[in-house]
Amino acid sequence: MESNKIYPRTGDTQTVYLKSVITRPNIEVGDFTIYNDFINDPREFEKNNVLYHYPINHDRLIIGKFCSIACGAKFIFNCANHTLKSLSTYTFPLFFEEWDLPKSEVATAWDNKGDIVIGNDVWIGYDAVIMAGVTIGDGAIIGTRAVVAKDVEPYSIVGGIPAKEIRKRFSPDIIARLRKLQWWNWPPEKIQSIIQYIQNGNIEVLEKL
Template sequence: MKTKVYPRFSDKQTVYLNAVVKDPQIEVGDYTIYNDFVSDPLLFEKNNVLYHYPIHSERLIIGKFCSIACGAKFLFNCANHTLKSLSTYTFPLFYEEWGLDKTNVSWAWDNKGDIIIGNDVWIGYGAVIMAGVHIGDGAIIAACAVVTKDVPPYTIVGGIPAKEIRKRFDADVIERLLMLKWWEWPVSKIKKNIPYIINGKLNDLIMEHDR
């Protein structure tokens, strides 16, 4: 895990996220960055991970080399008023007022599970990721999108609710990128191959992988 907070010496708006988060229920891979030009990015847990209460032990898992833009939000299960009740009012949450058993507080909302973000994912400005959503490696979430369903690898989604706009690459390229998993390579190997990565030279990258 990285301990360096700021990737750039003069930039206090961008942080390596796993050097910032403290909650053990939030896991972030190396080199994933968060940028915030409105608030202090060091307050990511408070400002961006919402309704994340201990009662569920739910997790936010974010992979390596992700880019998370200002204002992106991760909205957890306690924001979901249950649809199993005849009322959306959260009676179990106010157990003292209504003389209810306090062990049934979680009946007030539906539990959709963890939020899991893959590697090399770009989450745009103001996007909202809802509880239970899994986002695949290499996906892109457009600005202000509200993601309510899983997003396949290397897929661009946008809108409210977010829908597929297009794939980033054809199926063969996606398959090979998922096989390569370059983000799991040693740092020295990644550095050596950055020119191939940023210039889209997949065949050269595959040759390096096979060496």
């Protein structure tokens, strides 16, 4: 169990441990989170999947542990947003040289909605799009080609354009117990010993450990 290696499976170069291929200081990824890409090199996640993430804005992408991110999932950051405060959608401040504007006001060209924060044990489906400022709770599932523009509650399944909640994965009681348990923070050796109970849904055994 090594979350610092690039490929979790022998002979599979389409799936990577995302933490091992991240280079930008404003992207944080937890242990054992995977990204699969059968079209592009998954090691180029930052280039192909994290878009409009310019250093000038200082916004962050934070992804928790044990997440599963499918091919083509995109994270669209604030610099893609043309400000709605102006009478025009044209990004005049971005072209400060052309219009003799102060360079210090470049960031006024877009509306800053904040970081993208993904919890732990989140599954993001094929070609899904996560917009700037969105927080996705632990255990959530994002459906194929969903466009997520609002926060997603823990253990919710969402889908559509814009994404809306389809249902919860578990009862409120189980969700509360899972959020308290936070098994993803346990040592890997402990997780390995109880994988069967995670898979068969035996939360009572986990709570006794």
